[in-house]
Amino acid sequence: MEMKYNWDWSVLLCRLPEDDPTGTSETTFGGTTATAGGAAQTFDTGADCAQPYLDWIVSGLGWTVVVACCAWVITISLGSVIGVSRTVNQPMVRAIATTYVEIFRNIPLLVQMFIWFFVVPELLPEDAGRWVKRELPLPEYWTAIVCLGMYHASRTAEQVRAGIESIPLGQTHAGLATGLTRVQVYRYILLPVSYRIIIPPLTSDFMGIFKNSSVALTIGVMELTAQSRQIAEYTFNIFEAFTVATVLYMMVTLIVVTVMRVVEAKVRIPGTIAMGGG
Amino acid sequence: MRRSFAATEGTAAELYGTLKKIKDNGQIVMGHRENSVPFAYMQSDGKPIGYTVDLCNKIIDRIKKTLNMPNLKVKLVPVTSQTRIPLLANGTIDIECGSTTNNLTRSKQISYLHVTFITGTKLAVRKGSGIKEIEDLNGKAIGLSLGTTNEKAVKRIAKQKGLKIKYHMVKDHPQGWLALETDRVDAYATDHSLLYGLISKSKDKSKWEVVGRFLSYDPYGIMVRRDDSAMQLLGNTVLSDLMRSGEMQQIYDKWFDPGPTNINMPISSNLKVAFEVQALPY
Numbered sequence: 001m002e003m004k005y006n007w008d009w010s011v012l013l014c015r016l017p018e019d020d021p022t023g024t025s026e027t028t029f030g031g032t033t034a035t036a037g038g039a040a041q042t043f044d045t046g047a048d049c050a051q052p053y054l055d056w057i058v059s060g061l062g063w064t065v066v067v068a069c070c071a072w073v074i075t076i077s078l079g080s081v082i083g084v085s086r087t088v089n090q091p092m093v094r095a096i097a098t099t100y101v102e103i104f105r106n107i108p109l110l111v112q113m114f115i116w117f118f119v120v121p122e123l124l125p126e127d128a129g130r131w132v133k134r135e136l137p138l139p140e141y142w143t144a145i146v147c148l149g150m151y152h153a154s155r156t157a158e159q160v161r162a163g164i165e166s167i168p169l170g171q172t173h174a175g176l177a178t179g180l181t182r183v184q185v186y187r188y189i190l191l192p193v194s195y196r197i198i199i200p201p202l203t204s205d206f207m208g209i210f211k212n213s214s215v216a217l218t219i220g221v222m223e224l225t226a227q228s229r230q231i232a233e234y235t236f237n238i239f240e241a242f243t244v245a246t247v248l249y250m251m252v253t254l255i256v257v258t259v260m261r262v263v264e265a266k267v268r269i270p271g272t273i274a275m276g277g278g
Numbered sequence: 279m280r281r282s283f284a285a286t287e288g289t290a291a292e293l294y295g296t297l298k299k300i301k302d303n304g305q306i307v308m309g310h311r312e313n314s315v316p317f318a319y320m321q322s323d324g325k326p327i328g329y330t331v332d333l334c335n336k337i338i339d340r341i342k343k344t345l346n347m348p349n350l351k352v353k354l355v356p357v358t359s360q361t362r363i364p365l366l367a368n369g370t371i372d373i374e375c376g377s378t379t380n381n382l383t384r385s386k387q388i389s390y391l392h393v394t395f396i397t398g399t400k401l402a403v404r405k406g407s408g409i410k411e412i413e414d415l416n417g418k419a420i421g422l423s424l425g426t427t428n429e430k431a432v433k434r435i436a437k438q439k440g441l442k443i444k445y446h447m448v449k450d451h452p453q454g455w456l457a458l459e460t461d462r463v464d465a466y467a468t469d470h471s472l473l474y475g476l477i478s479k480s481k482d483k484s485k486w487e488v489v490g491r492f493l494s495y496d497p498y499g500i501m502v503r504r505d506d507s508a509m510q511l512l513g514n515t516v517l518s519d520l521m522r523s524g525e526m527q528q529i530y531d532k533w534f535d536p537g538p539t540n541i542n543m544p545i546s547s548n549l550k551v552a553f554e555v556q557a558l559p560y
Contacts, residue, residue, distance in 0.1 A: 005387065006386050006387055118456060122460060134461075220446050222447060233425025234383070239364065
């Protein structure tokens, strides 16, 4: 049957009035309370601008980028350490790294988010737990960054390991034969080559962090999906709110792809398999 | 006007909108919430029950009679606060039975039947916390469910009064309750009827209390598709009949006083008046 829906894209353009940067003016619904500032009807978008929905989207996009980028720093550093640890000679180190990968890779992200947010503070000593829950500014944002970073580190670790293992063993032997230490072999031979090889999967994973950051809304992070949901609930213009979120996610991931392509092209070594890709 | 009259009187020739869809498909699709106690929630056999579900069933009975389809199939589709509007707008469900606040912004997308319940925002706090009103939350933390009318109300009042309250946004009521129980927040704000429901299902009921004045006015309504006056008239006729005959109060008592979950909320004077006012004559 025909869809009964009132399209209204203009709600997405709602901003706070210029002369009221503090945002004290606000109309009310429900009719029990008088308006605070009374200036909210100065919008010229024609929409029912009860709230600055455009500002919400911008803020949501900002948090998505901040959370994803901070998480990526954890991912790339921790993932490298774990990935390298999986290729070293010491069985103990390898076992620890493998355990890490299996735990963080096999538990759904949503569950990990809940555990970090609701369970971990309860396991800490009482004072520390209370500090995490109450004193720490923006606890949900820190939790989301740590959780996302550690989850994706398990995947990056596997890529780093695969990159290192794809390099013929002869190169390690040659390095050692020329008098390099094991550390130097990693530093000068294995890592520089393997990082270049794994740029394509790293790109997918970096995009994945942006998309997975939306899971953080379940612990109260007001990122892009959460803000869209908020706008949808406030205005009931659900299709518009989620369309704009979709477009913004695609733009962000397209930027990531483009940047990584450039990086890939700049660092490629002639004659390696990274040369073959486009 | 003639069209809607015809529809309620059972002349199938001029059916349109939802009633026509029901007649053509041989089924009506009821969208229901799954954990709005005691409005619409799942019982152990997987069927939705509750106050609003009872009212919807009365409306469906009338539709069967009007369309002369005693064997009309009723399909049940669970909805959430995120899916209820799109599913109603695109024709997946024909009627939404839950705990949806009737407000003017939302009425741009859907139509509401008569007001069936009146509630408002209050605070649930730990007993002995010393919090009696929203003003006592200055410098403290509160849990709010994302996108609810309660969130709007609390933020508006806090801004007006210059209160410095830390907001913790949660996805749903169980998570808001968890935040309160694990001491992440000092109060959780939502419709007072839902707070009583949450307390009635908590581990230690004696630890919690509902405090403060009403911070918002939230009248609930059953939702139907917009621009469909025949369906709206049929639904409202059923509700007015129930209110006029006093059966509405009986259904209310069945679910709230004390109700199967022991929610113990005798009918408020407001709601009683609302029933009287909406008991429109023929």
